Amino acid sequence: MISLPSFLAISFILFVSGLVVMIAKKNIIAILLGVELILNSAALNFAAYTRFVNQNLDGHIMSLFIIIIAAAEAAVGLAIVIRFFQIRESIHIDDATQLLQ
Amino acid sequence: MNSSVVSFFAEAPPYQMAVAKLTEILGFDSSVLMAFVTFFLASFVVVNVMALVGGLGTYAERKISADLQMRLGPNRVGPFGLLQFLADGVKMILKEDIIPRDADRFLFIIAPLFCLGGVFATLAVLPFSSGFTLTHLNIGVFYLLGVSSLVGVGIFLGGFSSNSKWSMLGGMRGASQIISYEVPVTLSIITIVILSGSLAFDKVIGIQGGLPHQWFFLHNPFTLISFFVFFISALAETNRAPFDLPEAESELVSGYHTEYTGMRFAFFALAEYIEVFVVCGVAVALYLGGYQVPFHLSELHFLHDTLGVPMAPARMLGQILEIGSFVTKTIALYYVVIWIRWTLPRLRVDQLMTLCWKYLTPISLFNLVGAAFWMWAFKGESVWTLLANLTNSVGGGH
Amino acid sequence: MFDNFIFLSSAALAIGGALSVVVSTNLMHSCIYLLMSLIGVSGLYVTLSADFLAATQLVVYVGGVVILMLFAIMLTAGSDNKTVNRFGIVKIPPMGNLKTYIMSLLTAGVMGCSVLKMIMNINQTTKLGELPPYSTTVEQIGTLLVTDHVLAFEISSVLLLGALVGAAVIARPRLENEVTK
Numbered sequence: 001m002i003s004l005p006s007f008l009a010i011s012f013i014l015f016v017s018g019l020v021v022m023i024a025k026k027n028i029i030a031i032l033l034g035v036e037l038i039l040n041s042a043a044l045n046f047a048a049y050t051r052f053v054n055q056n057l058d059g060h061i062m063s064l065f066i067i068i069i070a071a072a073e074a075a076v077g078l079a080i081v082i083r084f085f086q087i088r089e090s091i092h093i094d095d096a097t098q099l100l101q
Numbered sequence: 102m103n104s105s106v107v108s109f110f111a112e113a114p115p116y117q118m119a120v121a122k123l124t125e126i127l128g129f130d131s132s133v134l135m136a137f138v139t140f141f142l143a144s145f146v147v148v149n150v151m152a153l154v155g156g157l158g159t160y161a162e163r164k165i166s167a168d169l170q171m172r173l174g175p176n177r178v179g180p181f182g183l184l185q186f187l188a189d190g191v192k193m194i195l196k197e198d199i200i201p202r203d204a205d206r207f208l209f210i211i212a213p214l215f216c217l218g219g220v221f222a223t224l225a226v227l228p229f230s231s232g233f234t235l236t237h238l239n240i241g242v243f244y245l246l247g248v249s250s251l252v253g254v255g256i257f258l259g260g261f262s263s264n265s266k267w268s269m270l271g272g273m274r275g276a277s278q279i280i281s282y283e284v285p286v287t288l289s290i291i292t293i294v295i296l297s298g299s300l301a302f303d304k305v306i307g308i309q310g311g312l313p314h315q316w317f318f319l320h321n322p323f324t325l326i327s328f329f330v331f332f333i334s335a336l337a338e339t340n341r342a343p344f345d346l347p348e349a350e351s352e353l354v355s356g357y358h359t360e361y362t363g364m365r366f367a368f369f370a371l372a373e374y375i376e377v378f379v380v381c382g383v384a385v386a387l388y389l390g391g392y393q394v395p396f397h398l399s400e401l402h403f404l405h406d407t408l409g410v411p412m413a414p415a416r417m418l419g420q421i422l423e424i425g426s427f428v429t430k431t432i433a434l435y436y437v438v439i440w441i442r443w444t445l446p447r448l449r450v451d452q453l454m455t456l457c458w459k460y461l462t463p464i465s466l467f468n469l470v471g472a473a474f475w476m477w478a479f480k481g482e483s484v485w486t487l488l489a490n491l492t493n494s495v496g497g498g499h
Numbered sequence: 500m501f502d503n504f505i506f507l508s509s510a511a512l513a514i515g516g517a518l519s520v521v522v523s524t525n526l527m528h529s530c531i532y533l534l535m536s537l538i539g540v541s542g543l544y545v546t547l548s549a550d551f552l553a554a555t556q557l558v559v560y561v562g563g564v565v566i567l568m569l570f571a572i573m574l575t576a577g578s579d580n581k582t583v584n585r586f587g588i589v590k591i592p593p594m595g596n597l598k599t600y601i602m603s604l605l606t607a608g609v610m611g612c613s614v615l616k617m618i619m620n621i622n623q624t625t626k627l628g629e630l631p632p633y634s635t636t637v638e639q640i641g642t643l644l645v646t647d648h649v650l651a652f653e654i655s656s657v658l659l660l661g662a663l664v665g666a667a668v669i670a671r672p673r674l675e676n677e678v679t680k
Contacts, residue, residue: 001503001506001507002502002503002506002546005618006506006510007543007547008618010510010513010514010543012611012614012615012618013514013517013518014513014514014517014536014540015614016607016610016611017517017518017520017521018517019603019606019607019610020521020600020603020604020606020607021520021521021529021603022603023599023602023603023606023607024521024599024600024602024603024604025599026596026599027526029526029568029571029572029575030526030529032568033520033529033530033533033568034520036533036537036560036564037517037520037533037536040536040537040540043540043552044540044543044544047543047544047547047549047552048547050547050549051547051548051549051630052630055631057636057639057640057643058643060549060551060552060636060640061640061643061644061648061651063549063552064552064555064640064644065651065655067552067555067556067559067560068559068655068658068659069655069658070559070560070564071559071563071564071659071662072658072659072661072662073662074563074564074567074568075567075662075663075666076662076665076666076669078567078568078570078571078666078670079665079666079667079669079670080669081571081575082571082574082575082670083669083670085574085575086672091575133500133501137501205525205527207528207531208527208528208531211531238550239550239635239637240550240551240554240635240637243551243554243555243558244554244557246554246558246562247554247555247556247557247558247561247562248557248561250557250558250561250562250563250566251561253562253566254534254561254565254566254569257566257569257570258531258569261527261569261573273570273573276566276569276570277570280562280563280566283562300637
């Protein structure tokens with residue numbers, strides 16, 4: 001049961017859900033949730049290939065860096081969201097139409 | 102891959118006999134089934150004993166606070182009022198379970214479970230003794246940091262979902278306090294990890310010895326400082342006074358669990374008391390020698406060869422001595438925690454954040470560098486070893 | 500047996516959480532579903548013998564990212580004052596509508612078909628030998644991080660510092676004269 005195709009299927013479902021969340025929802029934070037799902041599916045793929053194809057742990061390092069990037073992305077993204085809310089009183093993605101306030 | 106309580110029991114002859122018997126009866130190799138049953142029973146025992154410890158914690162808190170304030174404290178139910186927590190528990194169960202009309206029902210129900218689940222998950226790696234630890238994970242310390250942060254999520258959700266001002270403020274304070282103080286806690290743990298070279302509790306404890314001068318607490322100046330940083334931050338992480346701002350009675354009624362009644366409230370309280378025990382246990386394991394017994398009293402070859410105790414009782418006796426050593430030190434720290442709570446006044450919010458970010462974090466960073474320097478300069482020897490070497494070489498030695 | 504049990508429960512948690520994030524109409528709830536999905540992924544790492552990765556996932560996501568997201572959701576939900584506190588509890592919509600859902604499902608269908616076509620013949624293209632036994636990876640990852648991947652390691656620490664300072668600067672409340680400038 002624990003085999004490469006099942007892990008790929010799980011990560012595929014995570015990826016598609018992340019994609020649907022990113023496109024369907026118009027709240028900026030919901031889009032960030034989708035991004036987290038997609039990053040996780042990629043990291044899971046790296047770990048799965050490391051286990052089943054080449055056992056040299058480079059995939060684990062890659063997943064580790066993906067987690068680091070995800071943390072940095074979440075921090076900066078949420079800071080931008082909060083700043084945007086202070087200016088516009090809204091977190092609808094369609095209100096973000098200007099580069100300069 | 103990791104040794105656990107199952108592998109400890111698996112060495113005993115009765116266990117192997119039981120496995121053979123079961124295999125004979127059931128007709129297939131039942132070692133996996135037996136391992137599962139053993140593990141389940143051990144976890145059941147640990148969880149229940151820790152729930153009991155949490156209950157006794159409330160009793161100890163009231164009794165010690167009464168002592169400090171020249172009162173008597175609970176003394177009606179049972180001898181010395183010892184059964185007071187059972188009476189409280191019965192009262193909690195019989196209370197009406199209220200969910201406020203405007204609360205977010207799903208989050209309101211799930212929040213206490215996050216708290217309790219996070220705390221119970223940490224028990225999996227808490228090293229009671231060399232044999233009776235649920236698992237000796239290779240990443241024990243790191244795992245413990247990860248699952249204990251579920252408590253922060255639970256506190257935040259409890260505050261948010263109640264839909265009340267007091268709960269809201271308490272939950273916000275709780276979550277920000279917990280994620281802030283995780284930084285100094287982690288950095289001081291890394292100080293120990295650098296010196297011991299492992300993230301596993303059994304290796305960290307194995308490097309230390311039974312006597313105080315062999316503990317990491319007195320290993321070198323940096324670990325001495327890092328113990329105090331760890332202890333202060335751990336107090337803040339478990340929301341104990343003087344850092345109990347999330348439930349500050351004078352400002353916030355009762356903080357994040359204002360709207361909770363009955364068993365849901367009891368879950369929050371129980372999670373807090375068990376978490377204090379866990380944190381004290383971690384401090385003991387990392388800094389105070391863990392389950393090491395002085396003079397190697399608990400080691401098998403001492404009990405078996407020198408004292409002539411038979412093999413099976415010697416193993417059990419050694420484990421019991423180790424559990425006794427661990428629990429004694431942990432309870433001593435628990436007493437200090439309660440003592441601090443009833444002695445010091447509560448901090449303000451800005452003082453809390455100042456203490457974390459302007460004092461504890463830089464100090465623990467300095468400790469980290471210092472411990473790395475110590476490893477490089479003195480090859481990780483303790484101060485006492487260095488002093489002994491020095492006196493030997495000065496006095497001419499051998 | 501245990502491996503299969505852990506695998507099945509974590510996979511159910513991960514997939515169920517991810518699908519609940521999609522269908523949930525309350526943003527706070529979907530954040531909790533995301534948390535469940537992330538814990539499920541951490542369990543999957545355990546079955547992949549990546550213990551360090553699993554613990555990192557727990558520490559970073561449960562302890563950091565999800566709490567940050569909960570804070571951000573709470574701080575940005577106050578435009579409609581229907582409830583007791585300023586940070587409204589009922590009005591946290593994900594703000595999707597039928598059009599966007601149809602668009603997203605179409606996109607997901609197209610992407611899904613192409614990705615499925617790629618991973619369809621995975622069993623033919625990769626030789627799967629005997630799996631190695633479970634072992635700990637902490638020491639090896641530590642060694643790899645400071646030997647082969649030391650440049651990426653250093654750069655990621657600079658990235659994290661930049662993210663920290665940047666987030667603090669961006670989210671800082673401005674003074675009045677700064678805003679009007």
